[in-house]
Amino acid sequence: MTLASLTRIQLNPRHPAVRKDLADAIGLHKTVMRLAPQHLGEHPRRQGGVLFRLDEDPSGTVLLVQTTHLPDLGQLPAGYGHADTRDLGPMFKALTAGIHVRYRIAGNAAKRLRPPAEQEAAGRTHGKVVPLHGEEAAAWWRRRSAEAGLDVHTVLATQLRPACTRTAAGPRHELTRFDGTATVTDPTALAAAIVTGIGKGKPYGAGLLSLAPAGCG
Incomplete structure (x- = not known):
């Protein structure tokens, strides 16, 4: 079965790192890549299966991050947002x-x-x-x-x-x-x-x- 997980991060709009990342696509990419394992080789995003998207919902801005490794949420700046991860295995099976x-x-x-x-x-x-x-x-x-x-x-x-x-x-x-x-x-x-x-x-x-x-x- 395909191994992938999706992490939903409800961003804290008052956090300086969040404001900085939302204004700088390269900075946001670097923050997202911190969730992937280190030393993935020459193409770490591809090797880690890292994809992300910014969505808006009634509660604010949400950062969705998909990975083929379990994300290391401890690498996010303290107070960056509330994060939860779910396994996408059942979706692939369906x-x-x-x-x-x-x-x-x-x-x-x-x-x-x-x-x-x-x-x-x-x-x-x-x-x-x-x-x-x-x-x-x-x-x-x-x-x-x-x-x-x-x-x-x-x-x-x-x-x-x-x-x-x-x-x-x-x-x-x-x-x-x-x-x-x-x-x-x-x-x-x-x-x-x-x-x-x-x-x-x-x-x-x-x-x-x-x-x-x-x-x-």
Whole structure:
């Protein structure tokens, strides 16, 4: 059975480390990575199966962190937030073809343009990467979800605040949250997509797919 856990951290908005992390995507990534085991090799996020997403609920901002190792919650700054962890094993076991689910994911929906003609003539094969919005972003998610073993029925696309660094020269990742309902078509592909994440921008809060039974309120 796939080993993965999901930790829900209700962030303390008055904590200085929380305020700092919410303003700096790289800082937040570093805080999240403190939950993973040390010495994971050249690609620690990938090796630790670390994915995360920021959600908002009536009680405030929630940080969701998925890992393939039990998280070391003692590495969080004291008072950072209230955290609880649950095993995702039962969810993976319940994934069967034909079941209906509700989903949520923050995706880095983007496409790469063709380079200008003069750059192509000079041998450049990759153009600029640009974010997608609206129907183009929804179409991106439909393609990605189909590859991941989901037949999407409904899509609500919500543009999120870009994941930015504290310096203007740092990377800026446009994020779109996708919510809706779907049918599981390929449980094996879906389990793999949940563990590895979907799309790019994973160090900046993209790619974590959450599922729940469609019948739950």
